[in-house]
Every structure is written in structure tokens, then in C-alpha cells.
Amino acid sequence: MQKTDLTKYNNDWYKQSDLTRNFFVSVIWYITNAIFINSYLIIPTSIKITILKLFGAKIGKNVTMKPNINIKAPWNLEIGDNVWLGEALWIDNLGKIKIGNNSCLSQGSMLLSGNHDYRKETFDLIIKDIIIEDGVWIGAKSVVCGGVTCHSHAVLSVNSVATKSLTSYGIYQGNPAQLVRQR
Template sequence: NMQKKSDLVLYNNYPYNPGGNFIKRILWHYINALVFKTSLFPFYWIKNFLLRLFGAKLGNMVEVKPGVNIKYPWNLTIGDEVWIGENVWIDNLVMVTIGSNICISQGVILLTGSHNYKIPSFDLITGTIVLEDGVWLGAMSIVNKGITVSSHAILSAGSVATKDLEAYAIYQGNPAVKVRDREINLA
């Protein structure tokens, strides 16, 4: 029985293009390492200024905590009143859209890329991520490529979103499944 095997020498990410020119990508690599991925610059306004400078679209009151890794700011849109916790990884090979009033807890990973494991060359595949208003991503959760997390949905700590999440629902597990509706009580 002859098994087919992966052959990474054949890898080709065409037609993928990360955007920005080579110099811009190199500059961002170092700014990301020196300002975002460390705790040396705790000031939100500096981070927001740099994100905008490199093409991100940001609303008001965006708080980017220490240790955050953002692949390409030009593929990032963030609304108003957004908290991005420590050690979040936004691996935005393609567009990530984050609405308003969102909490992205510590260690969350937003993955817009993967690989086609069904072919020997293991080619890159990508898909956008959309977080609609009011979403809460629990600590250490993962949102995979091509996923929309609908308005006010919750992805519980450590859970993995492999399909779209319904509005006002709470999801848990790997793969994440709906466990109940989200109710918001007015005081």
C-alpha cells in the first residue's frame, strides 16, 4: 500500500500577498517586537498611534495590553471600547474585524491562516475573522479562519471556535458548542 506523503519543498503560498511593501513589513516586525510584544510600553495611546500609522483602523478607547502580537496592522479594524488582553495573538494574514465593546481576554489566538493538509504541498489557506459588537472571548480561547462571532456571543475560556457562533449565545469546548443563551440583565 503506497501512502502519499507531504512534501514541503512543493509549498507555494501563491496567490497570497501579506500587503504592505517589504520595508513596511520589516519595520512593523521590529516595532511589534519592541513595543507590543513586551511590557516596556504600557501606554495605550502610543500603541494606538503606531497601529494607525501602519494602517489599522481604530475607534476610540482601544486598550492593547502588554505581550500582544499583531501580524499585520493594515489587516486590522477595531471599533470603540475594545480591550485586548495580555499575550493575545492576532495572526491576521487577512482582515480581522473587531467590533465595539469587545473583551478579548488573555492568551486568545485569532488565526486567519491554516494549511491544506489534503495535498502534498501543504499550501496556505486563509479566511477572515469577524467579531461583532459585544463579543467576549475567554482566556486562552481560539477563533479559527473564516469564523464570524456574532453579536454578544461568548466563547468560554480554553474553547476553540471552528464554526460561526450565533448571537447572544455562550459556547464552550473543543470544538466549541452552544451551551446556553446569553442573557444581559439591566440593573
């Protein structure tokens, strides 16, 4: 997967991006997401996955999706096999987000691929991809920022913030997340 790094572009670029869809598709997704995905209605994971695939997501086998998951752009989402997506997960995927096999994104965690450049008056949009490799565990209420790769079997502890990539088998904690030990 090619990484998107659009730090030099402004909000006008985003409006015309291949990472977005036209207004009609975006509105239909917003409504569909609110009813079926970002909801506490009891809807089987298989139906949620079918809906996400209809909107362009690539999803593997044995994926579990708990209630109240918010996904900004399913067309920018790739999920591997045997993945657990916890309750109240927020996938803010203006950029591409890839989640590897056997990974767990716990309740309330956030993947934020978009941010704004506070150094500019116009707060230009910054979009960077996120890669969650195989076997990664993102703890409850943790945040993974744009441009971060969580390498194989890394752990981001509860309520931590990953602003830089996590090494394989590393356990990270804090804000910003620091390596505390190896798995």
C-alpha cells in the same frame, strides 16, 4: 467588509497578495511590533494605537491594549470603540480581522485567519477573514479560526476553539466549541 476566502490559492499567491506588504514595510513592522506592541515594556495604549494606525490599522475610541500583544499585519486590522485587548493576545491576521464595539479579547486568546491545507503535499496557505461583532467576549486562551463570525454578544468560554460561527447571545464552550446556553 468583504470576506476574503482564498482556499484555492497557494503560497505563491500569498507572497503577492494585497493582504501583505513589501519586504521593507514587513521588516519595519516586525521590529516595531517587537519593541512597542509585543513587549512587556510599559508603553501607554495611546502610543500603541498611534503606531498601529501609522501601519494602516483602523482603531476606534477607548481601546485598551495590555502588554505582550502580537499583531501580524496591522494593515488588515479594524477595531471598534470600547474594546479590551488582553495580555498575550495573538492576532494572526493574514486575512482581514474586524473587532466590533464593546468587545473583549481576553489574555492568551488567538485569532487565526491563516491555516494550511493538510490535504495537499504543498500545504497551501488558506486565508479566511474573522469578524468579531459588537459585545463579543473571547475567553482566556481561546482560539477563533479563519472564516468564523462571532455574532453579536456571543461568548467563547475559556480555552475553547471556535471552528464555526457563533450565534448571537450564545455561550460556547469546548473544542470544537458547542453552544451550551444563551446569555
